[in-house]
Amino acid sequence: MEKKESKKIILDKVSKIFEVGYRDEQSTLSRFISLISGRQPKKQRRVVSDISLEVEEGEMVGIIGKNGSGKSTLLRMIAGIYIPDKGTILTPKNILYINGFNHGIKLRLTMRENIYLVGSIVGVQGLMIKEVFEEIVEFSGLREFVDTKIYQFSSGMISRLNFSIFIFFSTLKKSDVLLLDEVFGAGGDIDFKQKAETKMNDLLKSGVTVMLVSHNLTDIQNHCKRVILIENGIVKVDGDVEQVLRIYKEDAKK
Numbered sequence: 580m581e582k583k584e585s586k587k588i589i590l591d592k593v594s595k596i597f598e599v600g601y602r603d604e605q606s607t608l609s610r611f612i613s614l615i616s617g618r619q620p621k622k623q624r625r626v627v628s629d630i631s632l633e634v635e636e637g638e639m640v641g642i643i644g645k646n647g648s649g650k651s652t653l654l655r656m657i658a659g660i661y662i663p664d665k666g667t668i669l670t671p672k673n674i675l676y677i678n679g680f681n682h683g684i685k686l687r688l689t690m691r692e693n694i695y696l697v698g699s700i701v702g703v704q705g706l707m708i709k710e711v712f713e714e715i716v717e718f719s720g721l722r723e724f725v726d727t728k729i730y731q732f733s734s735g736m737i738s739r740l741n742f743s744i745f746i747f748f749s750t751l752k753k754s755d756v757l758l759l760d761e762v763f764g765a766g767g768d769i770d771f772k773q774k775a776e777t778k779m780n781d782l783l784k785s786g787v788t789v790m791l792v793s794h795n796l797t798d799i800q801n802h803c804k805r806v807i808l809i810e811n812g813i814v815k816v817d818g819d820v821e822q823v824l825r826i827y828k829e830d831a832k833k
Contacts, residue, residue, distance in 0.1 A: 586636035586671045586755050586788065588657060593666035594812075595627040595652050626652045628812040629666070636755075639789040641803035641820065643796070643827055649812040650792045654758045657790065671755040671788075675701060677745040678760045684741055686730040690721060693729060697744050703751060711747045718778070719743035720771060739771055746778050756788045796824055 599622060627649045634640050642650050655661045657668055658676035683697045694715055698708040716722050719739050729737060742762065749757060762779070783789055783802060793799055799806060799820065806823035808816040816823050 587669070588632075588634040588671075588756065588788065588790070589667075589669040590630055590632050590657070591667045592629045592631050593627060593653075593656060593663045593668060594625060594629055595649075595656060595661060596623050596625050596664045598622070599624055626812050627656070627663075630809075630812075630814055631666075632807065632814065632817065634788060634790060636788055637786050638805065639783065639791070639803050641799035641806040642790060642792045642809060643794070643799060643806060643823070644809040644815075648809045650809055651760050653809065654760050654790060654792055658758050673752065673754050674756040674758065675745070675749050675752060675754040676758040676760070677749065677762050678741075684729055684737060687728060689728050690716075690725050690732075690740060693740070694744055698748055701745075701748055701752070703748050707751055711751055715743045715747050718747070718774070742775055746775070746782065749782060754787060756790070757782070759789065759791045759793075761793055796827075800824065 630653065642653065644650050652661060654676065656663050657670060658674060659670075660676065683700055684693055685696060688696060694712060695705070695708055699705075716725055719742075721736060721740060724732065724736070729740075732740070745762075780802075789802070791799065791802060803820055806816075806818070806820045807814055808823050808827050816826050
């Protein structure tokens with residue numbers, strides 16, 4: 580009998596370290612050498628530290644924390660964009676990472692070219708992209724700009740395009756896992772935001788496993804029953820939404 584593939588997300592003592600440049604306490608000679616060589620000394624910053632957790636199939640988990648706490652880095656490791664320096668990550672095969680900050684959009688390409696490019700990056704074949712191309716364009720409300728290069732778009736237009744691309748490709752791929760990084764509050768007028776919210780809610784109700792990073796606590800409260808609070812790269816609290824949000828708000832007052 581064929582063994583059923585696990586749809587759980589499992590992290591075991593996962594860590595990620597980045598190298599960053601610094602200039603503190605350099606001697607005059609060191610500063611001179613750095614200047615002419617174009618190189619700066621490096622220091623290491625542990626962004627995620629020994630995180631272990633499990634997310635069950637069909638679960639909707641929120642991830643909250645201050646800027647720089649490691650939320651997005653954690654999500655990108657689960658997505659396979661970053662490789663952990665330590666620990667192991669097990670996920671289902673069919674996983675899609677959606678970033679509200681225009682991840683994957685190329686400014687020197689047109690809207691049409693970007694739709695096909697991003698589709699190929701996330702593993703959607705050309706014929707399948709054609710099937711949803713018109714829906715993406717229609718949903719975005721940017722039809723008159725379909726052959727315009729993205730650098731001529733406003734930031735709101737880019738956000739609308741990015742959201743439209745990923746929401747339709749996610750539906751097309753029937754992803755087992757959605758990793759959502761600040762995707763709510765997509766750019767545009769109130770009509771588009773409401774339309775985007777409705778489309779996302781339909782997707783979330785389909786039974787897909789979801790991990791949602793957001794600074795908007797209302798979105799977390801509306802969509803998640805379990806929330807993970809990350810602080811300085813570690814899990815501070817992992818529990819039900821009311822408990823974790825209460826702790827987070829109390830910490831913010833200190």
